Amino acid sequence: MLYRPFRNTDPRRLVEIWRSHSACRGLVQPMSVALLDEYVLSKPYFDRRGLIVAVDDSAAGEPNPVGFVHAGFGPNERGDGLDTSAGVIAMLMCHPLEARTEIERELLVRGEAYLSERGARRIRLGGVAREAPFYLGLYGGSAMPGVLESDEPLLAVARAACITGDCGDSGYCAIGRRTVWHRELATLRPVVDRTQMQIRRRANVEVVLDPPAASWWEACVYGPVDRLRFDLVGREDGARWAWAEFWSMDAFSAKWGVRAMGLKRIEVAADQRREGLATFLMGDALKQLAGDGVALAEAQADDDDLSSTALFRKLGFVEVDRGTIYEKQVPAAVSPPKTRTEAPPKVVKV
Incomplete structure (x- = not known):
């Protein structure tokens, strides 16, 4: 070999x-x-x-x-x-x-x-x-x-x-460990309660098409895909309270036979957390995605990320797969095994 x-x-x-x-x-x-x-x-x-x-x-x-x-x-x-x-x-x-x-x-x-x-x-x-x-x-x-x-x-x-x-x-x-979550959007029913109604009166959800990459690395990794960001913006102060970014999973969509979008990240401003903003923003974003023809949303979360797990469950996501993170410490250089490798080309003198 x-x-x-x-x-x-x-x-x-x-x-x-x-x-x-x-x-x-x-x-x-x-x-x-x-x-x-x-x-x-x-x-x-x-x-x-x-x-x-x-x-x-x-x-x-x-x-x-x-x-x-x-x-x-x-x-x-x-x-x-x-x-x-x-x-x-x-x-x-x-x-x-x-x-x-x-x-x-x-x-x-x-x-x-x-x-x-x-x-x-x-x-x-x-x-x-x-x-x-x-x-x-x-x-x-x-x-x-x-x-x-x-x-x-x-x-x-x-x-x-x-x-x-x-x-x-x-x-x-x-x-x-990480859990993979799916939500079929045809049966989507956003959470409706007093807190969510209050948020709707106080803020708007704005859509940003193909938002700029946050870094060179992000531009490299997400370069081939289309992205979409949903910003939750306060009506009075104009501040961005929370945001959620999705990307188009085109290759997976072709395999699964339905149009799918993946959640890249959701963030809530530090001074606005635990007020139901993530639930409201995700519900509104998923509703808009469904209106644009997206049939499936996927998200992932580490098992120790209890807040994200609770959010996905609340919105009706179901677990479809799990991943395990394996790591090895390397204190010193590892020598390649003594098996045959490709020989360098011979130089022929003329």
Whole structure:
């Protein structure tokens, strides 16, 4: 088995590997070269050395790629560059017809080595929310959730990479969980009570089409998708009390057969919290989305985010999947395994 960096001739083969992957709710199918290019390869921080391909060259004829791992880095605090101390194994796939366990293990080690050699001191298996550099719009749903429970092949890789007992340097630990929530908008009934009626008299909901990105990182991650922001603005003071931003999940919409929007984030001003504003804003936003032909809204929240969980339940969202966040501490550089790699081209002197 040969392990080498990505080549420009690989996309078609990588798409074939993706299409052969076990179907799950949060995996866009059918994958295409155009989608791979738009959501992954066109990112300005894409590094071909971080996309490592396993190639079976044992048979006669053209070597056949059978798996790949894609490693990258999350953003720094300002969102204007990469944080090379925070590594991410963004994707790992292997053709199901191959003897995949050994190949997957080898790919994971090589992905970790790529990250460690560039300064990573912690590595997460599966992209998580803001830290995910690739595959938003193709995997996970409205955000990157770590490793989905419905993604059995990747979940098996993650569990095999975990250790039992105390966390140490030899493996991954599950450090958190996320829940994926869905709301079918055809049956939407916004919450109506005294508090909500008072808010309606005091504030307006304003819609901002394609709002400006908050940072370079956000522009890179959300570049391929359309976004929509709903602002809750006080009628008297003109201040923005709360806002909720959604993005168009076009690739998932094609898979699910309904138009879907994902909740990117909802925020309430610090001095306006616990007054029912999030419930009012979300209810109004979902109502407007339904009026525009959106049939499904998706949201995600960490399991320890009790306020978001309560909000989604109150609005009629139902749990459809769960993700686990796996992390590994890397105190020193990881050496790549001693298996065959692509030899450099020979230089012929004339």
